[in-house]
Amino acid sequence: MVEATGVPAGLEPGTPPVLRLAGISKYFPGVIANEAVDLEVWPGEILALLGENGAGKSTLMNVVTGIYQPEAGEIVMDGYGVNFATPQDAIRAGIGMVHQHFRLVPAFTVAENIHLGWEDTPRNASAAVMETRTRELSEKFGFPVDPKARVADLSAGEQQRVEILRVLSRQARLLILDEPTAVLTPEEAGELFRSLRAFRARGNAVILISHKLDEVMDISDRVTVLRGGRNAGSFETKACSPSMLAATMVGREIVRRDLRVRPPGAASVSATPVLGLSGAGVRDGRGVMTLKDVTLELYGGEILGVAGVAGNGQRELTELLTGLATPDEGRVLIDGQVASPGAAAFAHAGVGHIPQDRLHSALAPSLGVTDNMVLREYSQRPIGTGPFYDAAEARSLAATIADIAEVRVPGFEMPVRNLSGGNQQRLVARREMRISSKALVAAYPSRGLDIGAIATMHRYFADLRDSGVGVIVISEDLEELLNLSDRVAVLCAGRLMDVLSAEDASIERIGMLMGGKVGHMPGVQG
Amino acid sequence: MTRFQRFPVAPTGLVLFWRAAAIAVAGVIVACALALSGRNPFELAxxxxxxxxxxxxxxxxxxxxMTPLVLTGAAVTLTRCIGLWNIGGEGQFYLGAVGAAGVGLYVSGPPILILPLMAVAAMVCGALWILVPALARAWINVNEIITTLLLNFVAGFLVYWLATGPWRDRVTGALVSTGRLPVAIPEMWGAVHYGFPVSLLVVCALAGLLRRTVWGYEVRISGANPGAARYAGIPMRWRIIVVMLISGALAALAGMFEVAGTVHRMQGGMANNFGYLGIVVAVLARGSCMAVIPAALLVAFILDAGIVLQTQQLAATTVLAITGLVLLLIAIADELAHYRPVGGIGQGKASA
Known part of the structure; x- marks a missing residue:
C-alpha cells in the first residue's frame, strides 16, 4: 500500500492541487457524517471516491459543492482557501456535480436544458441561437448531443451526456460524478470513460463516486476510501487490487465464495419448471407492447438472472411473474398450471417477491415493524383466524423474522422507515423467503445497498436455491448476475433476446444482447 | 452544544404536553382579547x-x-385510516336525520322496535348518501373531498324542503320543522340520553375493528401505502367503498341521535356544523379512534363555552374564532412535539 503524498509525477513542482480538503468534519446530531477528512485532487487526474452506503461520500461531496457547510476544516482550491456559502459559489469556483438522478427538465430540448438558469445565456435567445451554442459546446467538450432532441426522448446515457455538458459549459474544472455508470449499458459506460479521459487530458480533474471496483481499477489514477465518515486511506490505483480496496472499504477482508457452487446436500434442479411464462405479452395504456412474446421457464433449485438496461420490460416481467399484472397475451404458469390471477394468489401459491422499490411497494413506511412483517401472513393462522387478527401473534412473527434477518429492532411499533435501507431490505427478503416455497422474484435486490448487505442478500438467494426454490434475480449489475446465476436471460425493448447458460455468458456477450445486437447468434427471436 | 432536532416520530407525552400548553396559550389570548374589548375575563372564565x-x-x-361529535369525528377518523377525507359528515348527518324522522313519523309501533329501525334507516340513508362519492373514488379516482363536500349543500336543502314541505308540522303549522316524533331515545341522566354511551361504545368497537381484525389490518395497510396494498394483493377498491359507507353511516347515526334524543323534531340547519366539527375532532385525534373521545370533549367544551359567551352579548362568531385559534395553536404544538433537544454530538466529540 503506497500512500499518495506530494506532487504527483508529471506536474511542475509547486503545482497546487485543484482541490484540497483538510480536516473536513460534518456532524449531524448523534451522527458523525465526516470527521477530519483529508483529500486531494490534482490537475489531470481521476480520483475515485469509494465507500459503503453511509460512509459519508455524499455528505462530503455536499460540503464540496456548497450544499452543506463543514463544522471544521478547510476547502482549498488551487492553493487558496475558499468558503462556499451556496451551491452557486461552488459552481462559480469551477466545481460541477453530476448527480445520480439527473436534474433535467424532460419536456425541454437539450439546448433549452443546457441554457436553463445560466448567467451566460443571451437575453431573448431564440431556439436557433441556443441550438448553435449547444452544438459548439458539444464539439468543444467532446460530448456529442442532439441540441434539438427533447430530453424525455433520450436514453439514460444521452441524458447523462447533457447533464455533464451542462456542468462543463459552466467552466467546471473539477467534475464530480455520483455513480455515473449505474444507469448505463456497458457500451455507454465505455463512451463515458473515453470522454472523461479526454477531459482529464486537458488538465482537469474528476472525482468519481462508485461502488464498482472493476470500474475504479479501470479508470481512476488514485483512490480515496471513506469508512465511517473518515478517510480510510488514499492510494495510487496501480498499487491497489480490488480485494484490497473492498477490504479497506468494509474494514475487513471479504471472502468471496463462488455462489454458483452448491454445497453438499443442496437440492438438485427440478425436472419441471416451477414458474414460467408462455408467449406472454403486456400492453401499456397507449396500446404499445412493452413486453412481447416472452417464453421463460424457471426451475426449482436454480438462480435465473435477468439482465437488461432498466425500462426494457423488467417491470412488466416482474409484475407478470408475481401476479400483479395479468398478461394481455400468453400465459403465466405455476408448476405447469395456469396461475390464478392476483398478487395474493401468487403469494399463497408460494411465489415471493422482493420488489424494485421497497419503500413504494414492499413496505408501508409509516407503519410499525410488526405491521410490515406480517404483510404476507396476516390472514393465515395463527395471526388471522377467520376475521380476527391476533396482534400478539403478529408481534411474535415480526420478532422471528427480525431474528433470522439479524436485524436489531429497537421497537416493533417504530415506523419501519426509521430503519436503514440495508435492514429494511433484509427484513423484506426474509419475509418473502418465508413464503417462497416455489419461487422468489427479486428485482434489483442490491440497489442502494452497501457491500456487506449485498453479500448477505446473495447468501440468502444461494441458500434458497440450495433448498430447492427457483430464484429470479433482475439486475443491471452484470457482475452480480454472473456471480449468482445458473442461467442469464437478457431483455431488450420488451423482448427476451436470449437465455445464456452461465458457461456461455460473458459481460461482452450480455452487453451486446442488452444493446439489442443479436450478433452472430442463430435462431434467436427478435 | 445543545440544539433542537426534528425527529420523525412525536412521542404521545410530548404531544399532550405541547397541546396543554397550546390550550393555555389560547385561553390567555382569548382573555386578552376580551379584556381589550372591556370585559372582565376572570368573571367570564x-x-x-x-x-x-x-x-x-x-x-x-x-x-x-359530545354525542354527535364523537360519531362525526369517528366517521372522519375512519376514512383517514385509508388515506381519505370524508368532508361530507354534515350531509350524512342530515340524511341520518331524514331516515330517522321518516321512520319515527310514519311507522308506528313499540319504541323497542321503532328506535332500532330508525337507527338502521338512518345509517342506510347516510351510507347511500356517500355511495356515489365512494364508487367514484374507488373506480375512477374522483377526489372524495370535493364530492362529499358538495353533497352537504344538497342534503341541507333536502332537509329544509322536507321540514317546510311534505313533512312539515301540521299541528302548530308555524315552525320550520316536522312535528314532534312520537318516540324518543330514553334519557339516562337528566337530559343525557342513551345515545351518549352508545356513541362511546361505537368508537371502541371501531378501534377494535381496525386493530383486531384482518379487515382492519388491510385498511391500515391500504391507507399507509397503496403500493404495498397492491403488492400484497389487497382488494383496495372494496376496502375504500366499505370504509366510506361505514363512515357515512356513523355520521348518519349522529343525525339519528340528534333527532330522536335531543331535538325530537327534524328541522333545517339542525346539523349545527357537527359534520364539519367532526373534521376538527379527527384532526385533534391524530388518526386514533380512542383519541376521538377526548378530542370530542374539547370541541364540545368550546361549543358550550361559546354559548355561554353569547349569553353575555358576545357575537356567535366568537366560537368560530376560538375554535380556529385552538386548532392553529394545536397544529403548532403537534409540530413542536417532533423536536427534542440533542445534547452534545456523536460520542461526545466537541464540534468546532
Whole structure:
C-alpha cells in the first residue's frame, strides 16, 4: 500500500492541487457524517471516491459543492482557501456535480436544458441561437448531443451526456460524478470513460463516486476510501487490487465464495419448471407492447438472472411473474398450471417477491415493524383466524423474522422507515423467503445497498436455491448476475433476446444482447 | 452544544404536553382579547367554568354536544385510516336525520322496535348518501373531498324542503320543522340520553375493528401505502367503498341521535356544523379512534363555552374564532412535539 503524498509525477513542482480538503468534519446530531477528512485532487487526474452506503461520500461531496457547510476544516482550491456559502459559489469556483438522478427538465430540448438558469445565456435567445451554442459546446467538450432532441426522448446515457455538458459549459474544472455508470449499458459506460479521459487530458480533474471496483481499477489514477465518515486511506490505483480496496472499504477482508457452487446436500434442479411464462405479452395504456412474446421457464433449485438496461420490460416481467399484472397475451404458469390471477394468489401459491422499490411497494413506511412483517401472513393462522387478527401473534412473527434477518429492532411499533435501507431490505427478503416455497422474484435486490448487505442478500438467494426454490434475480449489475446465476436471460425493448447458460455468458456477450445486437447468434427471436 | 432536532416520530407525552400548553396559550389570548374589548375575563372564565364542567346542567350539555361529535369525528377518523377525507359528515348527518324522522313519523309501533329501525334507516340513508362519492373514488379516482363536500349543500336543502314541505308540522303549522316524533331515545341522566354511551361504545368497537381484525389490518395497510396494498394483493377498491359507507353511516347515526334524543323534531340547519366539527375532532385525534373521545370533549367544551359567551352579548362568531385559534395553536404544538433537544454530538466529540 503506497500512500499518495506530494506532487504527483508529471506536474511542475509547486503545482497546487485543484482541490484540497483538510480536516473536513460534518456532524449531524448523534451522527458523525465526516470527521477530519483529508483529500486531494490534482490537475489531470481521476480520483475515485469509494465507500459503503453511509460512509459519508455524499455528505462530503455536499460540503464540496456548497450544499452543506463543514463544522471544521478547510476547502482549498488551487492553493487558496475558499468558503462556499451556496451551491452557486461552488459552481462559480469551477466545481460541477453530476448527480445520480439527473436534474433535467424532460419536456425541454437539450439546448433549452443546457441554457436553463445560466448567467451566460443571451437575453431573448431564440431556439436557433441556443441550438448553435449547444452544438459548439458539444464539439468543444467532446460530448456529442442532439441540441434539438427533447430530453424525455433520450436514453439514460444521452441524458447523462447533457447533464455533464451542462456542468462543463459552466467552466467546471473539477467534475464530480455520483455513480455515473449505474444507469448505463456497458457500451455507454465505455463512451463515458473515453470522454472523461479526454477531459482529464486537458488538465482537469474528476472525482468519481462508485461502488464498482472493476470500474475504479479501470479508470481512476488514485483512490480515496471513506469508512465511517473518515478517510480510510488514499492510494495510487496501480498499487491497489480490488480485494484490497473492498477490504479497506468494509474494514475487513471479504471472502468471496463462488455462489454458483452448491454445497453438499443442496437440492438438485427440478425436472419441471416451477414458474414460467408462455408467449406472454403486456400492453401499456397507449396500446404499445412493452413486453412481447416472452417464453421463460424457471426451475426449482436454480438462480435465473435477468439482465437488461432498466425500462426494457423488467417491470412488466416482474409484475407478470408475481401476479400483479395479468398478461394481455400468453400465459403465466405455476408448476405447469395456469396461475390464478392476483398478487395474493401468487403469494399463497408460494411465489415471493422482493420488489424494485421497497419503500413504494414492499413496505408501508409509516407503519410499525410488526405491521410490515406480517404483510404476507396476516390472514393465515395463527395471526388471522377467520376475521380476527391476533396482534400478539403478529408481534411474535415480526420478532422471528427480525431474528433470522439479524436485524436489531429497537421497537416493533417504530415506523419501519426509521430503519436503514440495508435492514429494511433484509427484513423484506426474509419475509418473502418465508413464503417462497416455489419461487422468489427479486428485482434489483442490491440497489442502494452497501457491500456487506449485498453479500448477505446473495447468501440468502444461494441458500434458497440450495433448498430447492427457483430464484429470479433482475439486475443491471452484470457482475452480480454472473456471480449468482445458473442461467442469464437478457431483455431488450420488451423482448427476451436470449437465455445464456452461465458457461456461455460473458459481460461482452450480455452487453451486446442488452444493446439489442443479436450478433452472430442463430435462431434467436427478435 | 445543545440544539433542537426534528425527529420523525412525536412521542404521545410530548404531544399532550405541547397541546396543554397550546390550550393555555389560547385561553390567555382569548382573555386578552376580551379584556381589550372591556370585559372582565376572570368573571367570564368563572361563568364558563360554572356552566360547563362546574354544574350538573353544564355537564349534561357537554355530553349532549359530545354525542354527535364523537360519531362525526369517528366517521372522519375512519376514512383517514385509508388515506381519505370524508368532508361530507354534515350531509350524512342530515340524511341520518331524514331516515330517522321518516321512520319515527310514519311507522308506528313499540319504541323497542321503532328506535332500532330508525337507527338502521338512518345509517342506510347516510351510507347511500356517500355511495356515489365512494364508487367514484374507488373506480375512477374522483377526489372524495370535493364530492362529499358538495353533497352537504344538497342534503341541507333536502332537509329544509322536507321540514317546510311534505313533512312539515301540521299541528302548530308555524315552525320550520316536522312535528314532534312520537318516540324518543330514553334519557339516562337528566337530559343525557342513551345515545351518549352508545356513541362511546361505537368508537371502541371501531378501534377494535381496525386493530383486531384482518379487515382492519388491510385498511391500515391500504391507507399507509397503496403500493404495498397492491403488492400484497389487497382488494383496495372494496376496502375504500366499505370504509366510506361505514363512515357515512356513523355520521348518519349522529343525525339519528340528534333527532330522536335531543331535538325530537327534524328541522333545517339542525346539523349545527357537527359534520364539519367532526373534521376538527379527527384532526385533534391524530388518526386514533380512542383519541376521538377526548378530542370530542374539547370541541364540545368550546361549543358550550361559546354559548355561554353569547349569553353575555358576545357575537356567535366568537366560537368560530376560538375554535380556529385552538386548532392553529394545536397544529403548532403537534409540530413542536417532533423536536427534542440533542445534547452534545456523536460520542461526545466537541464540534468546532
Amino acid at each position: 368563572g361563568l364558563v367554568i360554572h356552566s360547563t364542567v362546574g354544574s350538573r346542567f353544564g355537564l349534561e350539555d357537554l355530553a349532549l354536544f
